[in-house]
Amino acid sequence: MPGRHSGTAHFRPDIEGLRAVAVLMVLAFHAGLPFAPGGFAGVDVFFVISGFLITGLLVREVERSGRVSLLTFYARRAKRLLPAASLVLVATGILSWLFIPRIRWAEIGGDLVASAAYLVNWRLASRSVDYLAEDSVASPVQHYWSLAVEEQFYIFWPLLIVLGAWLVHRHRLRTRPVLGALLVLVVLASLGWSVVATATQPETAYFVTTTRLWELGIGGLVAITAPFWQRVAPGPATGIAWAGLLALASSATLLGPATPWPGSAALLPTLGTAAVIAGGFAARSRGPVRLLGAAPMREIGATSYSLYLWHWPLLVVAAAAWGELSLWQGVAIAALSYVPARLTYALVENPIRSAPVMSRLPTLALGLGAACTVLGVGAGLTLVRGMASSIEQAEAAPGASAMLGGDQPAVEPTGPGSGDVDVDVDVDGDGDGDGNGATASTAPNTSQGEGEGDRVPDLAATGPDLSRIDLTPESISPDPLLATKDVPALYARGCSGKLGETEVVRCVAGDPDGELVVALVGDSKIGQWGDVLEQLATEQGWALHLYTRSGCTWTAATIDDDGSCLQWGQRVHERLLGPEQPDVVIVSGVKHGAGEGTGQERRDRLSAGYVDYWSDLGRVGVPVIVLSDTPSPGEVSVYECVSEHRDDVSHCAFGRSDGSGTTALREAAARVATATFLTMNDWICPLEDCPPVIGDVLVYRQGSHITNTYAVSLLEPLRARLVPVVEEAVAASAASSR
Incomplete structure (x- = not known):
């Protein structure tokens, strides 16, 4: 996004207008305009422009002096980018403090720090494959990922040019062919990796620098080949520019969020942008150049950097304060963001960039950049500290760290309890644990619910006492500020495989020497019961084997991912039928989908996949x-x-449901004679509107996952339902084998 000059060292109004096209595409997409589902490709337009401008600047310096002044180059980037970016980061920190729920401060603060350091793209990539971050909403500085990619490009690119200049000087070669050859190697390598990563690692491919370098490189190649484009006849040049604009229009209207990105699909906007720039060399004042160079387009293009910085945090903060924005609210906020953008351009961005003293003293510009970075980091750390202070207060509150317990499910807690488990992690897949002996302490709590047993014994059908439900908690455990940390111990032990992995991780808990081996298999929906089932297994003398992988329903059907879930599930299936065969398997799962088609068709395939495995x-x-x-x-x-x-948690109640994955599970259980369906949902949601806090216990953490505290509180009703079912199923299996 930085830079105002073309590869010919003369200001080109059409490139300024092209920047306007890019930022308007992004704004239209973020505002939710239905005619621009591919507006996100505006970022790719910016990448090509930046690659063109920066490469042209560096190549001209090499041709003029035979070298590149890295100090001067980085000083120009610092004074151009950092003041406005840091101003918006500080403003975003203040707006977050005022309008965004405190529970999000730590995550946003970390994003601010990473944005100030221009590393936020890697942070977002890491978060995208963190299943425990599933409920993370859009960060108000999420758009800084593209600035991070560019900043990392600005570090790497000059060094490549310096290498090229050295080769030119050492071997008396021509400058542009050498630099072009180096650039082609980078473009081909990055493009190839982008295609592969987009297909195999789509969650991270969008954000990481390695999948985007080729887009900046495309712009760089246009800059290096500028002498050729200057010699093209005006007529063909005009046609090339028009074709480029058509490609950009097609990108905005024909692409969409479902398009795998960046990968090969990003060739459309990137080559389109390159065509507009290349054609503009010789098209002179003809159609596309005249259109892009019109005064309104130049005006928007000049403020495009500040406009890009401001619009997204304002949209996110408004949504946090008012709820989901309507189309016209989004459009209005995106349009109004021009006001702070214009002020930032006029009062901060342009004056600092144009200040003569900054040009004379590169070290001063670098010092200013460092100070701006410190401001951004400080804004982030302030939010992080604010959240930490709130957590310290929550942890210090009476009863905040105590686990609730009792002899039976009840509103009033009666006392703590605990149980230890040994965990044998088998990562290499050979079926032998390494005996690392890690331990975890768990304890029962209180809760209540309503019974609607399905294919379970009479004892297990006993539901909660609705008259004892307390919907006005005096305290809440875990404190909602700590809810995301209230997860089963299996995550800390490394017992849950990560997104994209196919290796099978087996953990052994309960009574490792128990005669009855119970396998716990599935995604996080079975994993959320891990601690309470470990406690139950310990008291019952069961050996509990855990085979869980976040985000992977255990089904023979292909679910909506990169294929890793199917591979993982097949490997688990083979192990359960082999030497690790258990006596009984307990499964659960969420609706992850199963290919294309209607909701019923997808559910049928998911259910059929369950039936295949369970029947085996x-x-x-x-x-x-x-x-x-x-x-x-x-x-x-x-x-x-x-x-x-x-003070009134009833605001957070929601309509009762069975859960998105329950129908497929129930239908599959009805088709397999050796499968028994069991529900605890009457204890989780005992009323028509599910209460968020029951018996002073917070019910939910991320998404539709219950807190570990609440899961462990269900020990008594779970024992009453599960143990008879397990005993009956094992006895029936033994009888049929005789």
Whole structure:
């Protein structure tokens, strides 16, 4: 986005207008305009422009002096980019403090720090594959990822040019062919990796620098080949520029969020941008050059950097303050962001960039850049510290760290309890644990619910006492500020595989020497019961084997990912049928989808995939206990809502449901004779509107996952339902084998 000059060292109004096209595409997309579903490609337009401008600047310096002054180059970038970027980061920190729920401050603060350091793209890439960050909403500085890519490009690119200049001087070669050859190697390598990563690692491919370098390189190649484009006849040059504009229009209207990105699809906007720039060399004042160089386009293009910086935090903060924005609210906020953008351009961006003293003293410009970075980091750390202070207060509150407990599910806690488990992690897939002996302490809590047992014994059908439900908590455990940390110990032990991995991780808990081996298999929806099932296994003398992988429903159907879930599931299936064969398997899962088609068709395929695996187990005498998915809060972030409405948590109640994955699980269980369906949802949502806090216990953490504290509080009703089912299933299996 920086730079105002073309590869000919003369200001080109059409490139300024092209920047306007890029930022308007992005604004239209973020505002939600339906005719611009591919407006996100405006960022790719910016990348090509930046690659063109910066490469042209560096190549001309090499041709003029035979060298590159890195000090001067970095000083120019610092004074051009950092003041406006840091101003917006500080403003975003203030707006977040005022209008965004406190529970999000630590995450946003970390994003601010990473943005100030121009590393936020890697932070976002890491978050995209962190299943425990599933409920992370859009960060107000998420758009800084593209600035981070450019800044990293500005560090790498001059060094490549310096290498080229050295080769030119050492071997008496021509400058542009050498630099062009180096650039082609980078473009081909990055483009190839972009295609591969987009297909195999789509969550991270969008953000990382390695999948984007080729886009900047395309612009660089146009700059290096500028002498050729200057000799093209005006007529063909005009046609090339028009073709480029058509490609950009097609990108904005024909692409969409479902398009794998960047990958090969990004060739459309990047080559289109390159065509507009290349054609503009010789098209002179003809059609496309005249259109892009019009005064309104130049005006928007001049402020495009500040406009890009301001529009997104204003949209995110407005959504946090007012709720989901309507189309016209989004459009209005995007349009109004021009006001602070114009002020930033006129009062900060342009004066600092044009100040003669900054040009004379590069070290002063670098010092200013460093100071701006410190301001941005400080804004982030202030938010982080604000959240930390709130957490310290929550942890210091009476009863905040105590686990609630009792002899039976009840509103009033009666006392703590604990249980230790040994964990044997088998990562290499050979079926032998390494005996690392890690331990975790868990304890029962209190809760209540309503019974609607399905294919379970009479004892297990006993539901909660609705008269004892307390919907006006005096305290909340865990405190909603700590909810995201209230997860089963299996995550800390490394017992849950990560997104994209196919290796099978087996953890052994409960009584490792127990005669009855129970396997816990599935995604995070079975994993959320890990601690309470470990405690139950310990008291019952079961050996508990955990096979879990976040984001992967255990089904023979292909779910909506890169294929790693299917591979992982097949490997688990083979191990369960082999030497690690358990006596009984307990499964659950969420609705992850199963290919294309209607909702019913996808659910049917998911259910059929369950049937395939469970039937195979049944044929070798292994019964399956199917635990229902938990009710989904939908768009309600329960713990965040509770943190903002502690005095009246009824604001955070939501309509009762079975959970998105329950129907497929129930249908599959009905088709497999050796499978038994069991639900705990009446205890999780005992009323028509699911209460967010029951018996002073917060029910939900991320998404539709229940807190570990609440899961462990269900020890008594879970024991009453599960143990008889397990005993009956094992006995039936033994009888059938005789």
